[in-house]
Amino acid sequence: MFGLFSSKGPFKVKVAAADKEFAVEKGDNLLKAALDNQLAWPHNCRVGSCGECRCRLVSGKIKPLADFSYVLNSEEMDSGMILACQTSLRSDVEIEVSMDMPANPISKPETTGGTIISTKSLTHDILEVTIQVDDAFPKYLAGQYAEVVVPGVIDKPRSYSFAKSPDKEQKNHVSFYIRHVPKGEFTTWLHSENREGQKVEVTGPFGSFWHRESPKQVLCLAGGSGMAPIKALLEHMLSEGMSQQVTYLFGARTQKDLYCLEEMQEIVKLSKGQFTFIPVLSQEPEDSDWTGLRGYAIDHIQFTEDFATNTHAYLCGPPPMIDSAIEMFNAKGLLNEHIFYDKFLDASSMEGGRA
Numbered sequence: 001m002f003g004l005f006s007s008k009g010p011f012k013v014k015v016a017a018a019d020k021e022f023a024v025e026k027g028d029n030l031l032k033a034a035l036d037n038q039l040a041w042p043h044n045c046r047v048g049s050c051g052e053c054r055c056r057l058v059s060g061k062i063k064p065l066a067d068f069s070y071v072l073n074s075e076e077m078d079s080g081m082i083l084a085c086q087t088s089l090r091s092d093v094e095i096e097v098s099m100d101m102p103a104n105p106i107s108k109p110e111t112t113g114g115t116i117i118s119t120k121s122l123t124h125d126i127l128e129v130t131i132q133v134d135d136a137f138p139k140y141l142a143g144q145y146a147e148v149v150v151p152g153v154i155d156k157p158r159s160y161s162f163a164k165s166p167d168k169e170q171k172n173h174v175s176f177y178i179r180h181v182p183k184g185e186f187t188t189w190l191h192s193e194n195r196e197g198q199k200v201e202v203t204g205p206f207g208s209f210w211h212r213e214s215p216k217q218v219l220c221l222a223g224g225s226g227m228a229p230i231k232a233l234l235e236h237m238l239s240e241g242m243s244q245q246v247t248y249l250f251g252a253r254t255q256k257d258l259y260c261l262e263e264m265q266e267i268v269k270l271s272k273g274q275f276t277f278i279p280v281l282s283q284e285p286e287d288s289d290w291t292g293l294r295g296y297a298i299d300h301i302q303f304t305e306d307f308a309t310n311t312h313a314y315l316c317g318p319p320p321m322i323d324s325a326i327e328m329f330n331a332k333g334l335l336n337e338h339i340f341y342d343k344f345l346d347a348s349s350m351e352g353g354r355a
């Protein structure tokens with residue numbers, strides 16, 4: 001199935017069982033074409049590391065742009081699974097992929113210039129960065145992310161989740177919560193001095209981490225800058241009426257790593273008893289005035305009797321946190337199709353780094 005023919009294109013993709021067809025232009029990968037066609041193709045990192053865009057080649061010929069076996073296991077490889085972000089086409093193809101359409105339409109990703117118009121410290125290592133975009137930015141869904149490039153500073157894009165739901169964001173503004181990663185190229189530059197006035201390029205929206213309409217109870221779990229997409233999701237759920245029980249456990253090291261507490265209290269108030277926010281600290285000094293929970297957020301989840309059948313879980317943060325949560329939820333009977341997550345991969349967790 002992996003052919004050696006020269007690429008002509010454009011080639012047609014038929015999505016099995018979804019009654020959808022689209023074209024992949026010469027030079028584009030399968031995922032890019034799907035997103036340009038506003039399909040809800042699952043994806044996260046878009047560089048062949050997370051594996052979320054995996055799909056099955058039913059027929060036709062492709063050219064792998066990377067070795068899939070770093071991400072897919074031998075069973076998946078044998079059954080014809082491929083990574084859409086690392087696939088170009090050699091013929092028309094038929095693909096099997098599980099797509100989960102959001103209630104609101106998905107925008108085609110676009111690139112626009114912009115200017116950093118404000119940077120505000122939320123904690124000692126997290127900045128709220130607001131960018132004014134030059135051209136109207138496509139409408140994103142709460143939970144999605146954008147790529148940011150600062151010409152002359154970083155040429156490879158960095159991904160950041162929108163920190164506000166679209167209806168809470170000012171016109172032509174986009175806001176992100178950006179944590180300083182020690183030795184991180186972009187975030188060290190960003191945090192080292194006031195960058196207001198800096199010209200940037202923003203591309204998006206990307207990502208399939210959005211709210212799934214459902215009467216099921218919602219469990220959110222995040223750490224660090226993982227607050228951004230979860231806060232945006234909560235704002236969105238609130239604007240939709242928040243009719244289900246929503247619990248959010250936020251893990252941080254110490255009190256100085258907590259932020260958005262006022263915003264969380266506001267959601268608690270407006271949700272009329274539907275929303276519970278639980279911050280949990282893992283490294284708070286024993287003798288401090290902290291009266292809240294201690295340890296890891298994941299260890300404080302109260303599993304209801306109907307957890308397996310009546311829960312949608314939304315997870316955001318570093319990959320190890322997400323992997324342990326998924327393992328725990330699976331052990332409690334929650335199916336993967338009811339677990340939604342955004343892994344904040346960085347160069348240290350991507351195959352071969354960023355170089």
Ligand SMILES: Cc1cc2nc3c(=O)[nH]c(=O)nc-3n(C[C@H](O)[C@H](O)[C@H](O)COP(=O)(O)OP(=O)(O)OC[C@H]3O[C@@H](n4cnc5c(N)ncnc54)[C@H](O)[C@@H]3O)c2cc1C
Nearest residue numbers: 159160161178179183184185186187225345346347348353
């Ligand atoms: C979908 C998505 C959404 C995200 N959303 C957010 C968000 O909302 N907020 C946020 O703060 N972050 C977010 N991130 C992470 C963000 O994109 C950046 O990865 C992060 O800010 C680090 O960028 P940097 O340039 O400072 O670090 P980098 O220079 O990329 O380095 C990151 C780390 O990797 C190490 N490293 C660099 N190169 C290599 C290599 N070759 N091998 C091994 N290690 C290496 C560095 O020393 C450093 O510790 C998100 C990531 C994804 C994928």
